[in-house]
Amino acid sequence: MSLVRTVLGDVAPERLGVCDAHDHLFLSTPRLPGEELTGIAAARDELVAFRAHGGGSVVQWTPYGLGRRAADLPALSRETGVQVVAATGLHQAVHYGEEFLAGLRGGLAELFVTELTRGIGPSGVRAGLVKVAGGFHVLDAHARWTMTAAAEAHHATGAPVAVHLELGTGALDVLELLCGELGVPPQRVILGHLNRSPDLVEQRRVARAGCYLAFDGPSRAHHSTDWRMPDAVRALAEAGFADRLLLGGDRTTASAGPGPAYLLRRVRERLESAVGEEVVRSMLIDNAARAFAVDWR
Template identity: 40%
Template sequence: MSFVRTVLGDVSPSVLGPTDYHEHLFQVSPLLAGDELDDEASSRTEAALLFGAGITAMVEATPVGLGRDPAGTARISAATGLHVVATTGAHREAHYGPGHPLVAATEAELAARFRADLLDGCADFPAGIADGPAGSPGGGRTDLGPSGQPVRAGLLKAGIGYWSISPFERRVLGAVAAAHRETGAPVMVHLEHGSAGHEVLDLLDSDGVDPGRVVLAHVDRNPDPGLHVEFANRGAFLGYDGMARHRERPDSTLLDLIDAVCAQGMGDHLLLGGDVARRGRYVGYGGMPGMAYLPNRFLPRLRARLGPEVVRRILVESPARMLTWTGRTGAPGHQVLARGS
């Protein structure tokens, strides 16, 4: 049976509704000093604004070691009504400070940790690989949701640098592939400035991950529709999340890009998210424009350009397909829940 694994349990893909494929509720990184997302009440306010603007599901894309809070995420999901998919895996190496225990882990240790997060619940596994820097709050615990059940991740994530893959990042890609082969969980890869998409797909394919199970995050930072059609022809999902980044390019560039990719028949490979990811950009923390910029500001322009049916397919059908676990032996006996179960 097809299912999406959320922080409150497994649900049918058909119940997700409009989905933001990439956001963060909790995140702490030495690269983002002063922009920490570490207050549950403020993050809950932000999530409620997103839900109130018509988005009914989201991916919480913070992986291991960057201050994620699976239990807090589950409480936010229960309080707001948002379906939330949590993430395991690891980001690009630059996000981890010197001496972080995760960076020293072997590929086998990483794979075991990611698999446990997906199947058993998010916890420190093996010992010493913590959700935050060594000694930080949250290390060494099993996160339980409001119902008292473990909070399980529903997505695997890896990250690479700009046209570079460090030894650690290569181990993460291998570990993500191993966990995917066993579970069938979907895979997201952070591409720095949209670089090295073909190279990542080649590496994952060689490790047994079909490109059709992979979303290339931030690929719109290199707004090249011809290249994106190449990725889509391989089966990959295209993660577009660069709206409201006006220092780099106007939203019209992203609208043109979506239009061009749809014109080539690849609209079903598109995913949209905000990836706002900064305290100073969240309304709940006193900043702007907030997560709700996507539904309130960007989507009306996209509907006017391409029509509501195209937007519905991008916002509802494509993320449901991407987030669905394929049938593997790694997910025995799961129960697909209706909302509120």
């Protein structure tokens, strides 16, 4: 049976309801000093507002070592009534120190599997996906290392692999590595940020391969491309790929724009005017239920 692994345990996919498929309740990185998302009260407020606008679940893509606050997620989920999915994985090397990364050599896949099956540290909260990242138009040695470990974790557990595409680039290289060389089924791969490089030809190629495309805005930092999202979604839906699309907020810093509720308060309406209610429902509910549901091993 396919189940979604939330911070409160495994649930039936339909229990996700309306899903913010890519966001961050907590995130701390030395690359963005002073912009940390660390406040529990603020996270609670975000979830309460999301719930008030019909939200049912939030998938937090914050990976290992970047302030996930996994131990705090179950209480937030219970208090707000919002299902939360946590991530394992590793971001780009620039988010970590060299000594930190050196300590993970030789055991990265094992770490991912442990967090997916036994829990994140003493919290016991199990992750429901693996998040990794590419670089700007390239996959460097760090990306290949982390994606190889993510593929091993997928093969051991069935977990989906979510990929940060730097400024929306490098999707085809990711597919060649993850799905070609490493054998991860495309339908288990979620590619984030393709809307930040609005190349409709590449987007169609990725969707045709069977991957999920996460359109994850709005963001002040990417406003130059965020406004093009409805056109990209329309083009993909008209090409027959409405079942491959997800929607997320991806608020990564304290000043990076609105939180999850904005997806439902403003973005949903804007998208419905462009592509219709049925496509947006698929993005928020049906596709998310399939993308994060796993026959766990």
